[in-house]
Amino acid sequence: MMRQALTVLAVSVAVATGGAVILRCDLPLGPLVVVLGFVPLAALGLARRRLSAAVPDLVFGGIDTGLLVIPALAGCLFGSGLVLTIALLLGVSLQTA
Numbered sequence: 001m002m003r004q005a006l007t008v009l010a011v012s013v014a015v016a017t018g019g020a021v022i023l024r025c026d027l028p029l030g031p032l033v034v035v036l037g038f039v040p041l042a043a044l045g046l047a048r049r050r051l052s053a054a055v056p057d058l059v060f061g062g063i064d065t066g067l068l069v070i071p072a073l074a075g076c077l078f079g080s081g082l083v084l085t086i087a088l089l090l091g092v093s094l095q096t097a
Helices: 002-024 030-047 051-089
Strands: none
Touching: 002 030, 030 051
């Protein structure tokens, strides 16, 4: 169990670091998204599971992730509008460089 937790931690740190570097250097996000698509396959390889045994999990994950994009985008739009409204109500000056 501890070995699995360390593996998840290592992969999480690697993905977060890669994402931070890509964002900091203003690189396109497309390659990061493609790489993140292969993370589950790498996990299958590390767990020594066959791909055919994980097809139902992968299909469910794809559908679930696709459906969760809708509320995530709505929340993002609502959140940014809410922050802007609060800033305007408080009289905060928002200046762009």
